[in-house]
Amino acid sequence: MLCCGVGGVVLAVKRAVERSNDRPSRIDVGADFKHDGFAADAGWDVVELRGTFTVSGLSLTNDAIGDRAAFLDFTLYRHDELVGTISCSTHPIPHGESGRADCFSGDDYTAFDAVAVADTF
Numbered sequence: 001m002l003c004c005g006v007g008g009v010v011l012a013v014k015r016a017v018e019r020s021n022d023r024p025s026r027i028d029v030g031a032d033f034k035h036d037g038f039a040a041d042a043g044w045d046v047v048e049l050r051g052t053f054t055v056s057g058l059s060l061t062n063d064a065i066g067d068r069a070a071f072l073d074f075t076l077y078r079h080d081e082l083v084g085t086i087s088c089s090t091h092p093i094p095h096g097e098s099g100r101a102d103c104f105s106g107d108d109y110t111a112f113d114a115v116a117v118a119d120t121f
Contacts, residue, residue: 024075024116037064048109053084058101062093071120076112083110
């Protein structure tokens with residue numbers, strides 16, 4: 001009976017962590033950050049590319065066990081109003097290794113004052 005109780009608690013914690021990864025959390029542009037078992041190196045930037053938003057120079061290290069790809073959405077705000085979203089992904093990255101993210105957005109570039117990150121899925 002104890003094993004079932006512990007298993008239920010572990011499952012509940014896992015679900016709570018996954019839900020928190022789905023909610024955007026504020027980050028500073030260019031600063032290192034951690035999200036969903038990935039560590040982003042400092043030095044990335046939100047820039048304009050052909051009139052739309054993109055993220056440049058985003059390198060992610062897989063801190064989780066096993067090979068996995070990152071799928072992240074960056075949400076951009078101006079005065080707490082949504083002004084754009086950027087989707088980024090990587091190829092599968094082995095544990096402890098790093099990879100560059102490819103990013104794109106269909107939103108027109110405009111001024112922004114805050115950025116948040118969340119899982120794409």
